[in-house]
Amino acid sequence: MGRVSQAQAQKNRRHVVAIASRMFREKGTAVSIADLMKAAGLTRGGFYKQFVSKEDLVDEAIAHAFDEQAAHSPVAIEEPAGDHEAARRTLIEDYLSVWHRDHPGEGCPVSGFAADLGREPDQAARARDVYINGVRNRAARLATGDDGMAQLCTMLGALVLARATRGNPISEGLLQAARTALTESGTGPSEPQQRTD
Template sequence: MGRVSQAQAQENRRRIVETASRLFREQGTHVSVADLMQAAGLTHGGFYKQFASKEALIDEATSHAFAELTQRYTALDQRTGQPDAAQQALIDAYLSVEHRDNPSDGCPVAALAGDMAREPGNHEAHRVYTQGVSDFADRLATHDQDGITRLCTMLGALVLARATKDSPLSEEILTAARTALTATP
């Protein structure tokens, strides 16, 4: 079998990183390389042509997930044009049934928290995750409310809503958190 071109190799790497980013958010970083490569539509052997280890892929996929988060909320800022409206749109999107039901396309803070708690602090993914949490908290801060508190409320509500997804309590949790975060003091 012939060698793939440099352009095809770059495309394969992009596809692997995007697939890993989605699968890790949906299923956790314990997803096997074989399952990941199958989901990307590539051979298992091709993985090691692109990455030195699964940890290297976790690092890159985590960075990719946080870049997507930043792009998504920057687009909200640009679309609304007003900080208060952007905050409201961000909260509404984050604490929505759609976000609850689609972790593979959702927030890496919520989806990867358990995995990152088990990662050694010296891994790049852990550093990227920590910086991503800090950046997201900064984005959530208002003149009246601390960003870390707002992030904890949103994250906790999302995790609990996902854990109780098949009950009425799930939507009640999302609604209560949205109300708490948007109530005028």
């Protein structure tokens, strides 16, 4: 079997990072390297040609998830038109949707990586820094200062609880209650802060 070209190796690496980003959000960072590489359609031995360690892959997967989310954010799409409140409502509706509840692997990295980073305090500083910037940026897209943080906490808490209660009517009720609280109760629009990344 011939050697893989440098271009193919880079393509394989990007593919593994994308698969890892999805699988880690869906199943947690405890996913084995063997399962990850199988999902990527590559051999386990190929992992060690691409990455120094699993921790390095976790770092890259977290960064990839935030980059991917930023590129597809409704705020990024709508805000240049000057309608922050419409973008904010779209973000809330999308975040607190049944689809987002049921597709954690394609969803927000704030919710997808929270438990793992909370359990793994020794995770590389780069991952934690990327995650913290992601949290700040997501909150800033909602509102300024503490109000944005509080809104993000409401969204994240509702999503985690809805995922934990999926299959029971309370799950949709939790999502709806948070949407209502954030869009109809005077949690008002305020100008977003500048991104920190």
